[in-house]
Amino acid sequence: MRSSNTPSQSPIQAAIYTRISSDRRGTALGVQRQQEACRELTERNGWQVMAVLEDNDLSAYSGKHRPAYARLLELMETGQLQAVVALHTDRLHRSPMEMEKFIDICDRQNISVATVQAGPIDLSTASGRMGARVYSAVARHEVEHAIERQRAAKLQAAKSGKPSGGNRPYGYEQNGMVIIEHEAAVVREVIDRFIAGDSWRTIAIDLNSRDIPTAKGNKWTPINVRNVAVRPRNVGIRVHNEDRYPAAWPPLISQDKWEDLQLAIKRGQAVYGQRGTGRRHLLSGFVYCSICDQRMHIVNSATRGGDYVPAFACRKYDINKEPLGCGKLKRRMPPLEELVLDAVMYRLSTPRLDDLIASSESAAPELKQFIRDRDVQTERLNEILDLYSTGELDFSEYKTAKASAAAHLEELDKQIADHAGRRTLVNIPAGQTVQETWDKSDLKWRRELLDTLIEKIYIDPRQPGKAMPVFKGKYRFDPNLIRIIWRA
Numbered sequence: 211m212r213s214s215n216t217p218s219q220s221p222i223q224a225a226i227y228t229r230i231s232s233d234r235r236g237t238a239l240g241v242q243r244q245q246e247a248c249r250e251l252t253e254r255n256g257w258q259v260m261a262v263l264e265d266n267d268l269s270a271y272s273g274k275h276r277p278a279y280a281r282l283l284e285l286m287e288t289g290q291l292q293a294v295v296a297l298h299t300d301r302l303h304r305s306p307m308e309m310e311k312f313i314d315i316c317d318r319q320n321i322s323v324a325t326v327q328a329g330p331i332d333l334s335t336a337s338g339r340m341g342a343r344v345y346s347a348v349a350r351h352e353v354e355h356a357i358e359r360q361r362a363a364k365l366q367a368a369k370s371g372k373p374s375g376g377n378r379p380y381g382y383e384q385n386g387m388v389i390i391e392h393e394a395a396v397v398r399e400v401i402d403r404f405i406a407g408d409s410w411r412t413i414a415i416d417l418n419s420r421d422i423p424t425a426k427g428n429k430w431t432p433i434n435v436r437n438v439a440v441r442p443r444n445v446g447i448r449v450h451n452e453d454r455y456p457a458a459w460p461p462l463i464s465q466d467k468w469e470d471l472q473l474a475i476k477r478g479q480a481v482y483g484q485r486g487t488g489r490r491h492l493l494s495g496f497v498y499c500s501i502c503d504q505r506m507h508i509v510n511s512a513t514r515g516g517d518y519v520p521a522f523a524c525r526k527y528d529i530n531k532e533p534l535g536c537g538k539l540k541r542r543m544p545p546l547e548e549l550v551l552d553a554v555m556y557r558l559s560t561p562r563l564d565d566l567i568a569s570s571e572s573a574a575p576e577l578k579q580f581i582r583d584r585d586v587q588t589e590r591l592n593e594i595l596d597l598y599s600t601g602e603l604d605f606s607e608y609k610t611a612k613a614s615a616a617a618h619l620e621e622l623d624k625q626i627a628d629h630a631g632r633r634t635l636v637n638i639p640a641g642q643t644v645q646e647t648w649d650k651s652d653l654k655w656r657r658e659l660l661d662t663l664i665e666k667i668y669i670d671p672r673q674p675g676k677a678m679p680v681f682k683g684k685y686r687f688d689p690n691l692i693r694i695i696w697r698a
């Protein structure tokens with residue numbers, strides 16, 4: 211060790227190194243206290259503090275890069291400091307390998323190391339180095355052993371199907387093993403309603419309006435509702451890391467119901483592409499201009515009274531000023547919606563509805579097959595992209611392969627949308643009329659129903675010089691200028 215009290219020499223330059231970590235020594239002594247203790251020791255040794263380096267390393271043994279530690283090694287390597295001060299050697303090194311590298315630099319550059327808790331460590335002697343290695347090994351062993359014990363206990367609990375602990379799961383008591391019947395009924399209702407086409411949002415609003423609280427006594431959000439519905443716990447599965455084990459607690463729903471839920475989730479994802487679901491209006495995406503056959507857009511239209519009502523308009527240009535449609539037609543939305551709704555209700559009260567329901571029930575297994583095929587096809591597209599990115603396909607091969615896979619995927623999406631849409635009708639509860647179900651359902655369900663029935667709605671131009679009749683005593687609107695192209 212260097213002597214610190216030689217007056218003819220400039221004072222020894224020391225760096226203080228501190229690290230916060232989650233192990234017990236780190237949490238016991240905050241970084242502020244670590245630094246104070248290190249400063250005192252530095253002064254006692256008559257050294258001068260030339261740098262204070264601090265790493266925030268809360269995940270112990272993560273192997274994460276420590277910028278301050280790297281800087282410390284650099285200062286040591288370049289001979290800018292002659293001493294290092296730390297709380298303990300286990301603040302300095304996280305692994306024996308790091309320690310060996312550190313010892314090597316100290317040796318070459320003749321650097322002193324002092325620690326508050328382990329005293330001075332003279333790395334220039336064999337016994338000093340051994341002491342440091344023992345400290346390091348013991349500290350590492352303690353942490354590793356604790357981690358191992360914890361892991362083993364968690365795996366054991368998972369394999370025996372026991373709950374992982376934590377917050378009380380909705381539908382069960384705190385221990386996660388005993389069903390609370392009235393909450394279980396809510397879980398089953400949520401799942402049934404989602405399968406029937408309600409959105410998580412609609413369900414959340416409804417639960418809140420009925421003053422049904424979450425497990426923590428809060429209001430429901432769409433995310434809460436979804437998380438409770440889709441957790442594997444409901445069907446008696448204990449998940450640990452990626453693995454699934456049979457749970458020791460009683461399930462809330464049957465395996466069949468669980469599969470229907472998965473299908474409903476996938477169906478949602480598959481159908482979303484078509485006409486969009488984030489729409490606020492019932493008919494957006496359905497309405498076309500009969501002059502130019504372009505889809506009509508929703509605009510605000512001024513009334514004579516100075517109010518605005520939404521209307522469908524044929525747009526001449528898109529947002530990029532590219533030509534789009536003829537721009538000649540505009541029609542107010544409220545009477546159009548009423549008219550379409552009347553037409554739908556009339557159509558569904560005819561015997562066709564029974565045919566439709568019969569055909570959609572038999573279509574369910576087919577739909578499952580389409581959705582499986584779609585997964586395969588999506589995977590294939592990813593593979594093609596991989597092959598191209600690794601150079602196994604050249605650009606023209608990639609383009610051909612991609613085009614064919616994408617076309618196949620599009621075809622499957624159409625089939626799924628077709629079958630999934632039809633399934634909506636199956637979900638009209640027995641004993642309820644279409645009108646009643648319509649009134650109780652949300653926009654997503656209504657749009658799915660329309661999608662089942664309607665291909666397009668054409669708006670025809672007004673006859674010149676012909677007065678507009680008054681529709682339902684409210685609007686000047688000619689129902690004869692609307693043509694609905696039915697799918698079914």
Ligand SMILES: [Zn+2]
Nearest residue numbers: 499502524536
């Ligand atoms: Zn047009």
